[in-house]
Amino acid sequence: MTMTSSDTANDPLLESIAELSTRPTKKLDHLPGDYGMPVFGNSFAILKNARAFNHRMQAKFGTVYRSSAFFSRVVVFADADAAQYALMDKEQNFSSSKGWFMLKHLLPGGILVRDFANHRKHRRPLQLAFKSQVMAAYGDRLNRLIQEGLEEWPTDKEFLFQDHIKSLLLDNAATVFLGAELGEESKKLNRAFVDLIGGIVIFMHRRIPGTKFDRAMRGSEYLKDWLHERIDERRSSSATDIFTSLCHLADDPENGMSAQDVVGHTLLILFAAHDTTTSTLSTMMSVMAEHPQWQEAVREEMLAVEGDSLSFQQVADLPVTDRVFRETLRCFPAVFMIPRRSIRAFEYQGHKIPANTLIHVGIDQIHRSEKYWTNPNQFDPDRWLPERAENKGHPFQWIPFGGGAHKCLGFKFADMQVKIFLFHLLRNYKIEAKKGKKFSIDLLPIPLPSDKLPVTMTRLR
Ligand code: HEM
Numbered sequence: 001m002t003m004t005s006s007d008t009a010n011d012p013l014l015e016s017i018a019e020l021s022t023r024p025t026k027k028l029d030h031l032p033g034d035y036g037m038p039v040f041g042n043s044f045a046i047l048k049n050a051r052a053f054n055h056r057m058q059a060k061f062g063t064v065y066r067s068s069a070f071f072s073r074v075v076v077f078a079d080a081d082a083a084q085y086a087l088m089d090k091e092q093n094f095s096s097s098k099g100w101f102m103l104k105h106l107l108p109g110g111i112l113v114r115d116f117a118n119h120r121k122h123r124r125p126l127q128l129a130f131k132s133q134v135m136a137a138y139g140d141r142l143n144r145l146i147q148e149g150l151e152e153w154p155t156d157k158e159f160l161f162q163d164h165i166k167s168l169l170l171d172n173a174a175t176v177f178l179g180a181e182l183g184e185e186s187k188k189l190n191r192a193f194v195d196l197i198g199g200i201v202i203f204m205h206r207r208i209p210g211t212k213f214d215r216a217m218r219g220s221e222y223l224k225d226w227l228h229e230r231i232d233e234r235r236s237s238s239a240t241d242i243f244t245s246l247c248h249l250a251d252d253p254e255n256g257m258s259a260q261d262v263v264g265h266t267l268l269i270l271f272a273a274h275d276t277t278t279s280t281l282s283t284m285m286s287v288m289a290e291h292p293q294w295q296e297a298v299r300e301e302m303l304a305v306e307g308d309s310l311s312f313q314q315v316a317d318l319p320v321t322d323r324v325f326r327e328t329l330r331c332f333p334a335v336f337m338i339p340r341r342s343i344r345a346f347e348y349q350g351h352k353i354p355a356n357t358l359i360h361v362g363i364d365q366i367h368r369s370e371k372y373w374t375n376p377n378q379f380d381p382d383r384w385l386p387e388r389a390e391n392k393g394h395p396f397q398w399i400p401f402g403g404g405a406h407k408c409l410g411f412k413f414a415d416m417q418v419k420i421f422l423f424h425l426l427r428n429y430k431i432e433a434k435k436g437k438k439f440s441i442d443l444l445p446i447p448l449p450s451d452k453l454p455v456t457m458t459r460l461r
Helices: 012-019 043-061 080-088 116-127 132-152 161-177 184-198 212-235 240-252 259-290 292-303 319-331 362-368 409-426
Strands: 064-068 070-078 336-340 346-347 351-352 358-361 431-434 454-459
Touching: 012 116, 043 064, 043 362, 070 080, 080 336, 080 351, 080 358, 080 362, 116 240, 116 259, 132 409, 161 184, 161 240, 161 259, 161 409, 184 212, 184 259, 212 240, 240 259, 259 292, 259 409, 259 431, 292 319, 292 409, 292 431, 319 346, 319 409, 336 454, 409 431
Parallel strands: 070 358
Antiparallel strands: 064 070, 336 358, 346 351, 431 454
């Protein structure tokens, strides 16, 4: 589904977005920066070490510079002021849908690929699917699923943490997001979903049989059909899953959501939640294996919780775990940069940015900047203690969940899911990596341990 004329009618902003050319502008020579090699731009340097490359560019050209990579020219916004300017977007200069153009075919109609009035109209009702009462019900389900899932993980022998967490989170998503039964049904949905996300970060979005993109389109079609077939039945269901919550929202004529919108939003939410949480739990486990004192501190806090499960209310009262979670997301933000496209020419800090410029808000650069953090490359959860409060310098110095109109809708869900997982894992098991192991995280396309994190789990009780 693309935006229809009724979505854009009489809205000059939406009309101007619809009129932008598909390819972003190349006319950026007047800005400081470096396009790198012909054709490939800076792609190889970025693939070799994105963080070091960004650091070099910023040192040479400042915090607003032009670059070129993966066949696009881009302007990077690399400090908290620039991030605030772009994400708060008071002057309405930036389109999210044209920034996230790679989602256009596979996740049409999702909330991230909507802008301005059209985005606000859909975001308001979607927020209801994340309000406290519903969150508490999702939390109950997550406790049961995670506890049962962990029972099946191997003990006393090495396994790849990343593969296991990915598959556990897919099972969680099939039931908590879609309300599917575990078993054959969830396996088919998981396969379709894995195919779908496999087709997003690739260059050729043309449907040729046998390609990744073709598999992704088939995955997307399977999921859409599955959702469409169930909308009517879910409208009268009292089940507590995200898809059913959205079906109820669509019943209210005030929300103006069609069946097609419900399907688009459900798929986008699945996508927005999955890789990000897989990345966060994998990097968090990696830092806790590297710094076992933090694993111990989180375990102690979890053991002090009364009861056999962690409720949505209890999640808010885990200060040590919260510091480790925040620090992990500072060091390894699951969304490395946020893309936007300028919908008109504007000037920022003396730089003239043309219309149709691809902008990258450099989250990782901001999170690793000495301007806001002492020893930014050090993993130090205590920087979040109230007496140090390093996070209080600038409202946009820690933005793993973005900011402004498109700020992550699921950040409380992610926070709850991560903490429920750690509750069941660390109360019952010790998790260790081989002695002398080197810990390393690949940053792109999303931060993940380079070796999928081989670990051994030992039962504690
Ligand atoms: C640690 C895990 C997560 C991280 C780091 C994360 C990060 C982000 C970021 C940076 C954005 C803003 C994108 C932009 O402005 O272009 C975003 C948007 C979004 N996220 Fe998350 N996310 C996480 C988990 C989740 C979960 C679990 C859900 C749903 C259950 C979710 C749903 C969404 C949605 C629907 C949006 C789009 C909001 C809009 O366009 O209005 N996210 N997320």
